[in-house]
Amino acid sequence: MNCAVLLVLTVWFGSQCGGNALSSSCPAPPSEWCSSMDTAIQCGVLKHCLLSNVTRSHQTENAxxxxxxxxxxxxxxxxxxxxxxxxxxxxxxxxxxxxxxxxxxxxxxxxxxxxxxxxxxxxxxxxxxxxxxxxxxxxxxxxxxxxxxxxxxxxxxxxxxxxxxxxxxxxxxxxxxxxxxxxxxxxxxxxxxxxxxxxxxxxxxxxxxxxxxxxxxxxxxxxxxxxxxxxxxxKGTKPAACGGPQKTSYKTYCHNK
The missing domain is CATH 3.40.30.10 (Glutaredoxin)
Incomplete structure (x- = not known):
């Protein structure tokens, strides 16, 4: 089976079974949760890591x-x-x-x-x-x-x-x-x-x-x-830090009731 397909199926299966809850057996600190597939699975963050890596791969093609x-x-x-x-x-x-x-x-x-x-x-x-x-x-x-x-x-x-x-x-x-x-x-x-x-x-x-x-x-x-x-x-689309488009609005307020 294609590795990418297997990875997607693993993510889907994990999300269907509640696999995104942080596992008590997580062996690594947060900074290293996405360091490998095994670590991501054990820490319950595989879906997050996969999405993060896909986004990063598009952004770093012309790094x-x-x-x-x-x-x-x-x-x-x-x-x-x-x-x-x-x-x-x-x-x-x-x-x-x-x-x-x-x-x-x-x-x-x-x-x-x-x-x-x-x-x-x-x-x-x-x-x-x-x-x-x-x-x-x-x-x-x-x-x-x-x-x-x-x-x-x-x-x-x-x-x-x-x-x-x-x-x-x-x-x-x-x-x-x-x-x-x-x-x-x-x-x-x-x-x-x-x-x-x-x-x-x-x-x-x-x-x-x-x-x-x-x-x-x-x-x-x-x-x-x-x-x-x-x-x-x-050469790619400039990130927000470089003056590119902002993806998130931070204009959220906690009003005094």
Missing amino acids: VEVGLYYESLCPGCRLFLAEMLFPTWLLLNEIMSVSLVPYGNAKETPDGQKYVYECQHGEQECLGNMIETCLLNMTRMAFPIIFCMESSTDVIKSAQSCAALYSPQLNWDKVMGCVKGDVGNQLMHQNALMTEALNPPHNYVPWITINGAHTEDLQDKAMTSLFTLVCSMY
Whole structure:
């Protein structure tokens, strides 16, 4: 049977049997209810997730792709990520996608089957880069966690508490296993390859790409107002946040009787 048909039948059956009531066996926090079909079913929100995904798929066909090549302790990177990129994504995530590449101005040296890294701001930055790289590979909530880290006073010390806040199900020991092990080393190698493949080559960070391209004009516009840039470059129907049609009226009042 076609998977889409099966999914629709599952939604219909669940709605007929009262399946939208939140299940007591729900294994995830609300932020992750739609992370998989199994989780959505267990949490009783499959119909909502399906409708949400269908709507999002139509809106993101021409999504503006924003790439950020950065390093975890670079002051300018932290400022852009925390005060420009993340807030813009919160408002426009239906029409933009974000790709984070924590590596920046690091240097990679082969050491047998592994690689050794030297980072611009020292060993702590290498650790921050590696933690954020592993998070990006291990959880759908990586971006909020990284925002939490980068906007905190201490990027490294806040990592575990930020992860617990945004992804309570995430096992921190497993994250650190990635950080200290072969998986993290190979993931960072991929970051190095992506950074080295930039065209034109990066000569500072934060280095921003829009739909895979970097120009000084795009960089300046992104640094000045990423929100305006994304709205202007999106080719589909503009969302309400960009000045598009409002779908909901908020003119509802509670009168004093």
